[in-house]
Amino acid sequence: MVQIIQQREKCIGCNACVEAADYRWRVSRRDGKCTLVNGVNKRGFYRVLVDDHEYEDNLQAARNCPVRIIQVQKI
Ligand code: SF4
Numbered sequence: 001m002v003q004i005i006q007q008r009e010k011c012i013g014c015n016a017c018v019e020a021a022d023y024r025w026r027v028s029r030r031d032g033k034c035t036l037v038n039g040v041n042k043r044g045f046y047r048v049l050v051d052d053h054e055y056e057d058n059l060q061a062a063r064n065c066p067v068r069i070i071q072v073q074k075i
Contacts, residue, residue: 002055006036006046007069016064021057024050049075 004024011033017025018034028035039046050058055074062070 001049001075002052002058003071003073003075004036004039004048004050004054004058005071006034006039007044008033008036008039008041008046009044010067010069012067014066016066017061017070020061020064021054024048024054024058025061 013027013032013034015027015034018027024037026035026037027033036046036048039048052074055072058070058072062068062072
C-alpha cells in the first residue's frame with residue numbers, strides 16, 4: 001500500500017500535482033486549493049491509502065509541489 005498525505009491549508013492551487021496524477025488530485029472550485037481525492041481530514045492533514053501502482057505518479061506530484069506539502073510513502 002501507499003500512503004499519501006497533504007497539508008491542505010498550505011496549498012497554493014498551482015495544479016502541479018494534478019498534472020502528475022489527475023485521478024488523485026483535483027483543484028476545488030470552492031477555494032482554489034487542491035483536494036486529495038478520497039482523503040480523510042485529521043487536523044488539517046488529509047490522508048489516503050492507495051494501491052502500489054499509484055506510487056510513481058504521486059511521488060512525482062510530491063516532487064512537483066512547490067510548497068512541499070505532499071508526502072508519499074510505501075507502507
Ligand atoms: S502541487 Fe502542492 S501547492 Fe500545487 S496544487 Fe498540488 S498540493 Fe497545492
